[in-house]
Amino acid sequence: MNPIIPIVESPAHTPPGHPKLRPCADVQLFTRNPGNPLLTRENWPYPINSVLNAGAVLLADGDTLLLCRVEERTGLSHLCAARSANGVDGWRIDPQPTLPANPRDYPEEIWGIEDPRITYVPELEQYAVAYTSFARGGPGVSLALTKDFISFERLGVIMQPEDKDAALLPRRIDGRWALIHRPVTALGAHMWISYSPDLRHWGSHKIILEARRGGWWDANKIGLCSPPIETDKGWLVIYHGVRQTVSGGIYRLGLALFDLERPDVCLQRGNSWVFGPETPYERCGDVNDVVFPCGQTIGADGDTIYMYYGAADSSIALATGSVRAILAWLDANHVRLKGVHPSA
Numbered sequence: 134m135n136p137i138i139p140i141v142e143s144p145a146h147t148p149p150g151h152p153k154l155r156p157c158a159d160v161q162l163f164t165r166n167p168g169n170p171l172l173t174r175e176n177w178p179y180p181i182n183s184v185l186n187a188g189a190v191l192l193a194d195g196d197t198l199l200l201c202r203v204e205e206r207t208g209l210s211h212l213c214a215a216r217s218a219n220g221v222d223g224w225r226i227d228p229q230p231t232l233p234a235n236p237r238d239y240p241e242e243i244w245g246i247e248d249p250r251i252t253y254v255p256e257l258e259q260y261a262v263a264y265t266s267f268a269r270g271g272p273g274v275s276l277a278l279t280k281d282f283i284s285f286e287r288l289g290v291i292m293q294p295e296d297k298d299a300a301l302l303p304r305r306i307d308g309r310w311a312l313i314h315r316p317v318t319a320l321g322a323h324m325w326i327s328y329s330p331d332l333r334h335w336g337s338h339k340i341i342l343e344a345r346r347g348g349w350w351d352a353n354k355i356g357l358c359s360p361p362i363e364t365d366k367g368w369l370v371i372y373h374g375v376r377q378t379v380s381g382g383i384y385r386l387g388l389a390l391f392d393l394e395r396p397d398v399c400l401q402r403g404n405s406w407v408f409g410p411e412t413p414y415e416r417c418g419d420v421n422d423v424v425f426p427c428g429q430t431i432g433a434d435g436d437t438i439y440m441y442y443g444a445a446d447s448s449i450a451l452a453t454g455s456v457r458a459i460l461a462w463l464d465a466n467h468v469r470l471k472g473v474h475p476s477a
């Protein structure tokens with residue numbers, strides 16, 4: 134489900150136990166689970182290369198479901214569901230691919246499907262899965278609907294290549310569905326929003342968050358991580374930034390907040406990253422120095438965030454945090470964005 138999380142205000146927007154932060158303070162907002170990595174290829178019921186970048190959702194029966202990207206030993210990916218009663222261990226993994234690529238009917242999937250983001254949509258009483266479909270034209274965004282993660286209704290490509298890192302908002306905004314995504318255009322690799330009356334036809338495209346430039350940690354390429362979290366302060370967005378170095382990219386995570394009824398309006402953006410590759414399983418793998426969340430769940434307290442992330446493109450790990458503390462940090466450490474925030 135996608136609960137609205139009420140934020141209890143303290144005078145300085147600072148939760149108890151958290152000292153007032155100075156700008157760009159290096160604060161630990163996320164705690165890694167001691168059982169990390171939670172899922173590796175050794176756990177899989179059939180031979181695979183790696184398991185990574187999972188969409189996440191809390192099911193009605195209380196189980197956590199991860200829809201994992203599984204890279205086969207061909208190099209191509211499919212999606213496979215893993216369920217757990219506590220979201221940490223005891224994973225029950227589907228014995229075969231849950232959503233395999235179907236290149237015969239959907240040629241945009243000829244090189245596999247990747248990186249699902251799941252949104253529960255109350256109006257449809259279904260989950261919407263936005264995923265990357267990969268073919269000769271490059272990666273594009275495809276959408277599928279499901280009630281049970283057993284059968285899926287494919288809507289096909291909704292954003293043509295080159296585009297990825299997409300998630301649907303759980304409700305209509307002014308009568309239209311809204312999708313955040315990351316096309317690569319002549320302008321660069323920035324985050325956009327697009328709107329649709331029917332989930333199939335999309336328009337009113339607009340940049341909502343730009344990759345910075347120069348030496349910034351999020352210079353040149355950013356993208357949405359997991360679906361935005363609806364709080365009473367706004368849509369809380371965790372995004373990844375890619376720092377290019379001579380030894381490859383470093384994928385780190387940053388924070389931004391968008392207006393609830395105008396999700397194209399960025400209210401706050403953090404300057405420093407809040408989570409990055411540090412442990413051996415994040416620093417070393419098929420692709421070194423990658424943390425890549427595609428999903429989160431919110432605990433019964435309405436505050437604890439369980440962030441599931443791909444680690445070094447090789448395994449799935451978990452870090453937990455407090456939505457209230459994350460919002461407080463952002464409030465104390467943000468910039469306003471000229472040219473993106475209309476009132477800035």
Ligand code: BMA
Nearest residue numbers: 186247248420423425443446
């Ligand atoms: C991105 C996506 C992710 C991957 C990341 C690091 O472009 O392809 O699936 O985890 O690169 O390799």
